Amino acid sequence: MSDRDATDVDRVVVALDVGGTGMKCALVRPDGVAVRTERHPTDAARGPQAVIGTILDVALGLADKARADGLTPVAVGIAVPGVVDEARGVAVWSANVGFRDVPLRDLAVSRLGLPTALGHDVRVGGLAEARLGAGRGAGHVLFVAIGTGIAAAHVVDGVAAVGAHGAAGEIGHIMVRPDGPRCGCGRPGCLEAVASASAIGRRYAELAGGSTDGAVTAAEVAERAAVGEPLAGRVWQEAVEALADGLASGQALFDVATIVLGGGLAQAGGLLLNPLRAALHERMTFHREPRLVAAALGDEAGCLGAALLALDAMGVRDHQERR
Amino acid sequence: MSDRDATDVDRVVVALDVGGTGMKCALVRPDGVAVRTERHPTDAARGPQAVIGTILDVALGLADKARADGLTPVAVGIAVPGVVDEARGVAVWSANVGFRDVPLRDLAVSRLGLPTALGHDVRVGGLAEARLGAGRGAGHVLFVAIGTGIAAAHVVDGVAAVGAHGAAGEIGHIMVRPDGPRCGCGRPGCLEAVASASAIGRRYAELAGGSTDGAVTAAEVAERAAVGEPLAGRVWQEAVEALADGLASGQALFDVATIVLGGGLAQAGGLLLNPLRAALHERMTFHREPRLVAAALGDEAGCLGAALLALDAMGVRDHQERR
Numbered sequence: 001m002s003d004r005d006a007t008d009v010d011r012v013v014v015a016l017d018v019g020g021t022g023m024k025c026a027l028v029r030p031d032g033v034a035v036r037t038e039r040h041p042t043d044a045a046r047g048p049q050a051v052i053g054t055i056l057d058v059a060l061g062l063a064d065k066a067r068a069d070g071l072t073p074v075a076v077g078i079a080v081p082g083v084v085d086e087a088r089g090v091a092v093w094s095a096n097v098g099f100r101d102v103p104l105r106d107l108a109v110s111r112l113g114l115p116t117a118l119g120h121d122v123r124v125g126g127l128a129e130a131r132l133g134a135g136r137g138a139g140h141v142l143f144v145a146i147g148t149g150i151a152a153a154h155v156v157d158g159v160a161a162v163g164a165h166g167a168a169g170e171i172g173h174i175m176v177r178p179d180g181p182r183c184g185c186g187r188p189g190c191l192e193a194v195a196s197a198s199a200i201g202r203r204y205a206e207l208a209g210g211s212t213d214g215a216v217t218a219a220e221v222a223e224r225a226a227v228g229e230p231l232a233g234r235v236w237q238e239a240v241e242a243l244a245d246g247l248a249s250g251q252a253l254f255d256v257a258t259i260v261l262g263g264g265l266a267q268a269g270g271l272l273l274n275p276l277r278a279a280l281h282e283r284m285t286f287h288r289e290p291r292l293v294a295a296a297l298g299d300e301a302g303c304l305g306a307a308l309l310a311l312d313a314m315g316v317r318d319h320q321e322r323r
Numbered sequence: 324m325s326d327r328d329a330t331d332v333d334r335v336v337v338a339l340d341v342g343g344t345g346m347k348c349a350l351v352r353p354d355g356v357a358v359r360t361e362r363h364p365t366d367a368a369r370g371p372q373a374v375i376g377t378i379l380d381v382a383l384g385l386a387d388k389a390r391a392d393g394l395t396p397v398a399v400g401i402a403v404p405g406v407v408d409e410a411r412g413v414a415v416w417s418a419n420v421g422f423r424d425v426p427l428r429d430l431a432v433s434r435l436g437l438p439t440a441l442g443h444d445v446r447v448g449g450l451a452e453a454r455l456g457a458g459r460g461a462g463h464v465l466f467v468a469i470g471t472g473i474a475a476a477h478v479v480d481g482v483a484a485v486g487a488h489g490a491a492g493e494i495g496h497i498m499v500r501p502d503g504p505r506c507g508c509g510r511p512g513c514l515e516a517v518a519s520a521s522a523i524g525r526r527y528a529e530l531a532g533g534s535t536d537g538a539v540t541a542a543e544v545a546e547r548a549a550v551g552e553p554l555a556g557r558v559w560q561e562a563v564e565a566l567a568d569g570l571a572s573g574q575a576l577f578d579v580a581t582i583v584l585g586g587g588l589a590q591a592g593g594l595l596l597n598p599l600r601a602a603l604h605e606r607m608t609f610h611r612e613p614r615l616v617a618a619a620l621g622d623e624a625g626c627l628g629a630a631l632l633a634l635d636a637m638g639v640r641d642h643q644e645r646r
Contacts, residue, residue, distance in 0.1 A: 140486060187571075
């Protein structure tokens with residue numbers, strides 16, 4: 001390094017976490033601290049070309065703001081949902097932003113002139129939770145995001161498993177109830193079809209029939225269960241049992257030290273964690289029981305993880321905790 | 324290296340695969356070729372101390388034979404079943420040989436004066452199949468051994484996942500039938516309780532009631548199903564469907580390129596592979612469909628894998644295929 005190179009203090013990564021409705025964006029230092037955060041609408045209805053344009057505009061804008069603040073943008077990290085081929089930097093398939101084989105990494109490199117890493121939203125979220133958040137120090141972490149869907153990231157020594165085709169971690173599609181409701185993927189009884197936030201809301205509405213006015217969210221089901229409403233209690237416990245089955249199967253395969261729960265449903269806190277810990281404990285026979293904890297980084301995890309991925313790709317990893 | 328050091332041609336690893344009834348033993352060259360093989364009874368009924376004594380005697384004997392043949396034993400690799408802490412070299416828990424926290428690696432180092440690696444039988448079997456056998460060239464491999472029990476090894480770029488406590492890969496204990504038979508581990512509906520060779524034999528006997536004389540093996544169930552016996556056909560198909568559920572869940576989590584089936588049940592060949600491929604295909608929705616193939620190394624896989632693990636620990640890996 002020459003004397004004129006940027007020091008750690010002023011180097012930042014331009015990081016974007018692209019979701020179906022909004023993009024969380026940040027300038028992140030090598031030590032994992034976000035020095036500026038922004039949010040922008042994705043507005044996916046405009047079509048994939050428009051979304052790609054927004055992503056590149058926002059990234060360029062952030063890089064410019066970094067320079068204006070005397071910082072040096074050294075890389076770009078972008079997280080998208082769906083199937084992501086991290087090695088080739090291609091968004092293979094992202095239903096909720098309409099991407100199909102978009103070479104997002106190369107597009108960003110061309111536009112910004114900076115090394116860019118493309119990652120999967122849940123996998124980079126897991127990366128951030130494992131290295132900077134609730135899994136810090138655990139070495140072997142399973143991060144499970146429970147929201148509209150359910151997906152996971154298996155992180156060992158600070159590296160998230162990607163799979164042969166960028167599709168690893170789909171814990172929402174392990175089969176837990178052979179006679180259960182059909183999943184969006186087409187198969188019956190997937191964990192996601194039984195225990196995602198949307199599945200819980202649906203199940204409550206189905207059992208309540210006409211006796212509830214309007215949609216009830218999973219969070220409301222949790223609250224109603226907590227104050228003793230029998231129907232809510234039944235629906236919540238069904239979901240907890242299914243989640244425990246899924247996590248126990250995951251633990252049998254992965255043998256992690258810590259399971260970190262993220263996503264919207266994890267915001268139920270103890271209403272979810274306490275019964276889930278008990279149900280998981282009941283299922284641990286030969287297994288070593290993992291710690292089960294709530295995510296610590298909130299909805300910034302994806303953005304921080306995208307930055308970590310970009311730094312990893314550049315070989316800059318000294319400043320974060322590895323295990 | 325000095326001129327007097329052994330060349331690749333005469334270096335060998337002393338490799339042992341210790342099972343409940345027998346030990347498969349070999350001298351293995353760095354290129355993965357076994358130049359001498361031996362079998363010895365384990366005779367586990369004598370107790371763990373006696374088994375440990377036999378392991379060390381057999382290993383020492385093989386090292387001496389190597390030297391007598393002008394070969395240079397450079398390391399020892401030992402595979403055992405159960406829970407194995409590879410990092411510490413400890414057989415944590417091996418029910419069928421009676422081991423409980425046996426520091427087998429250090430015992431072998433003391434007795435033989437050679438660097439020693441301790442591995443898990445299925446994980447090293449998977450290592451060998453992934454690098455030298457049916458998974459060669461695939462990069463991401465799931466090796467599934469189906470016999471009395473069911474266990475797996477997830478091998479990425481020639482390295483088998485061990486887990487935080489040496490217990491990764493227990494695919495036999497993912498839950499596939501909530502209302503299914505109780506597993507040896509104490510939980511209902513584990514894959515192993517429904518689709519292992521022993522479970523298939525049990526299920527057939529149960530449904531046949533008094534109409535079958537004596538025990539029917541899973542292999543016989545497969546053959547009877549193939550010639551059109553309805554009961555055998557039903558039992559076989561039930562097992563195939565459960566296996567397909569388990570493999571599909573594994574694929575959702577791991578996203579491998581190739582699934583290699585080993586163990587006794589895989590010897591049914593096309594009688595297992597053909598219906599299982601069809602049932603797995605049916606379950607692949609968003610997943611990339613893995614190749615499903617039979618293991619290629621037979622019951623030598625564990626022994627070869629133990630040798631690979633020992634070579635890996637020494638940093639000798641140039642001579643085998645990585646991916």
